[in-house]
Amino acid sequence: MCPADALPRVAGAGVICALEDIPANGAREFQIGEGEWPLRGFVVRDGDAVHAWLNRCPHAGHALNLSPDDFYAPDGRLLICRSHGAKFERATGRCVGGPCTGASLRRIRVELVAGEVRLGTGSDVLAPPT
């Protein structure tokens, strides 16, 4: 996990990053807000689509990654929590293996606008739990 002061901060216009800044089967971390408890998330690329997730594992609440932007299992398809090995589908956030099978990551609403990944414009950036 990146130290908080190293994560890109999402500010006024809600721009997280450019789509082209996310490699295929790669991810980018970001942070919303300041202080001791900002919202930390990451966005993954799925072809020309993106999915953003709260960086909090449904098993024990840990951040999924230990190194910056490192969210993929060795197979390059599934996301992995480095604490106890839970694996998640990148498009649905559903855990398909490990100690929280059947639970889901919490989606952060994002949209693609003119090649930029931006926070969704609704009243709550977090989608309801599934």
Ligand code: FES
């Ligand atoms: S905290 Fe993620 S698998 Fe345990």
